[in-house]
Amino acid sequence: MKKLIIVLLLYCSTSIAGEVNIFSARHYDSDLDLYNKFTEETGIKINVVSGDDKALQKRITEEDKDCVGDLYITSDAGRLGELESKEILQKINWSEEIKNKVPKNFRSDAWVGIAKRARILFYSPERVTEYEIQNLSYEDLADPRWKGRIVIRQSDNIYNQSLIASLIENNGKDKTLKWAKSIVNNMARSPKGNDRAQILAVAAGEADLAVANTYYYALMLSGQKGEEQKIAAKKVTPYFPNQNNRGTHMNISGVGILKFSPNKSNAIKLIEFLLSKEAQDHIVNNTFEYPMIENVLPNELVPGKDLNFKQDNSTDVKLYWDKQSEALKIMLLAGWK
């Protein structure tokens, strides 16, 4: 019996040379094709478990030293920050290549961004005047003239939490609470559905302005959601807020290496691959995110495809984690469902 246990344990703990184990809370199917490309090029096999972010975190934490995961991949900088602060990710001395490719505000000692996304406004050109939309900022959405006209997701949504976190950082807690209360007053309906549902609500005339991430809009335009949604998307106009000051709120998808990673060098190779032109091209054309590196352009369907909008590079995405729970609290206090 004892022998059997030892054999089983040996079997479980030996990792075959040439593989990377990924925990993925960003379950794009297209990512799997990307991993296959990596395997073709390097011969390194990739194993994936995908799932809900918090559940994966719990599994990794409890597995502790026995965790065979090498890489953690997720969307939202706040989540990456959480993994770093809980020491689920290890600190890495990133190579010069990675440091040169990824701007400083989109990486930390424990993780690097691999793609960018923007949370912007989508309005109905029929019901929102040129004058109203001109120079609009997130802050302006609190204005009473938007009463009953705005749709946005629930407060438990992580993208909202990061957006509010950046507002807290820039405007302070008290002002943001006041802002959140006004937003709740200005909502066209009680928050429900995902980002795409917000855009659809504007297209259908339920509201005049939606807050949503850019890639949802491109997904609708791509026809993957059917002809009707393509037509619906064309009924709304994307708008990048805060162009006159700090720029539009940015977030990232990113990766980090897990604390007890058994295949660390292979995992780093994979990160370098994800930041290669080939992989970045694949990402922008499948998930409709913005590229992390220079010399790669976003997909044609994505708003701001020429990257000619001002991104908020002054608010460090590393701050999102520190402020997310405060952000949630503020939204809940404001009655944001």
Place this chain on the structure above:
Amino acid sequence: MKINSWYISSFLISLLVAIPLFTVFSSFFEDVSNSFEILKNTFLYEYIYNSMILLIGVLILTFLIGTLCAYLVSFYNFPCVNFFKWALILSFAVPTYIYAYSLTAFFENYGTLYSIMKNIFGDGNYNQSIPKFDGMLGAIISISFSLFGYVYVLTRASFYHQSENLIEVGRNLGFSKKNTLFSIILPAARPAIITGLSLVAMETLSDFGAVSFFGISTLTTGIYNSWISFDDLAFANQLSFFLLVFILGLFFIENVSRKRAQFYIPLREGFKKKEKINLKGFKGFLAFFLCVFVFFLSFVFPIIQMFYWTIKFPENFYNLNINQLLMNTLYLVFLTSIVLLIFSFLSNYGNRITRSRLLSSFSTFSITGYAIPGIILAVAFITFISWLNNIISGIFDFGSFKKLFIGSILGLVLVYFIRFYSLAFNGIKTGYEKINRSIDESSYLLGYSKLKTFLEIHIPYLKNSIFLIGILISIEIIKELPITLILRPFNFETFATTAYIFASQDLLEAAAVPSLFLILIASLFILVTSRYILKD
């Protein structure tokens, strides 16, 4: 009381199943500070309120649909009645989360209904006139149409056993049909209806897929979030307490009604088969229409929605490795069914031959695992294994066994085992109760050993029960999502996890293919057993 190997093995099985239950409710007693103190009461109120509304909504709807359909197919003849008799149980094949996907996609702005209207009537702004079934309403509808089968099956069985004599009494007393229904038929079926409803209630309280899809915070999602999102064990504990109160309440009600049920079991001699009433003309059409309506909404509607997408976006079908998914799903199904059947047999047999009251009540406690939401059970399991490993590796020095249980098929099967043990245990128990103990005595007298009695007498006797229960477990496992999602090994997907992953990247269209396969396979399992489920 004799302590022999049967006793010990039964005890160990019950212990295994009971341990996570202790973990769920004891691991919360750690105190962790957090910044949400002032908001907690609001949360607590909201979770309880939402759970109550959801529960009441689902119970009313499943009661109405379940008993109405059961009444119609049991007492009347109308077109296609024999078809509806079994067709209505196909709703068991549709998991609540897949129903939720279909409902949303059909009624959303620019959704399927919009497309249909546009194709028929031409361009127009139909969005505002299309009703929206989302949020709480969406959750209630999704859960009700996937679960009303429990009420239907049990109520129908009870109606079937109602003797014509009983109804004649009503007629002799000058009762109208309506009076007979409300004063005799329904009250006599009450225990069955309540048992069905309490099963529905249990599943509703532990639902995660549909409620999280619709963004409803219930006690279950609340426990999950405060436990693993906010690391707030104290609050999770508080919430679990309320959930426990709900569940114990249900157990109590169900138990009381089951005890009463004994008065209603008809004696063979007094039983007179009912004559079904022929419904003609408009009434027949109405009954037919009602059954079509329920069958359509509960089964055809989600299937058509998924089928429509599969045809519209065929690349999703070609891109999916269906063989692999099928193999993985069936692998889990067979492994778990076999393990569950063997162990619940052992444990039942142990209970039977030791006749220990302690063991019997312990078994009863251990089967409450069914009431614990799968997602909470999975998290509790991971926590428990890690805790146990730390303790044992502190005493003995043979490394860690976590990997054997977390992220392995063994672990998955073990948690399925805990979750569905009650299903298997109770099923076998019901079968066992029908075998008279004197048969055991005779077998011993003939010189059979206990093992031989078990293998050569009990097992052949219970063949049908084994088959039926095996299939019921299989259907549950095909549909199971949260446990599989958290505990599965690397590169291991089932139809359920694939559907979920597509749905969570906002590609319900791509989720259609695995969902469709999931429903079809589960339906196949149901069809195979329909004559057992509907046993008259």
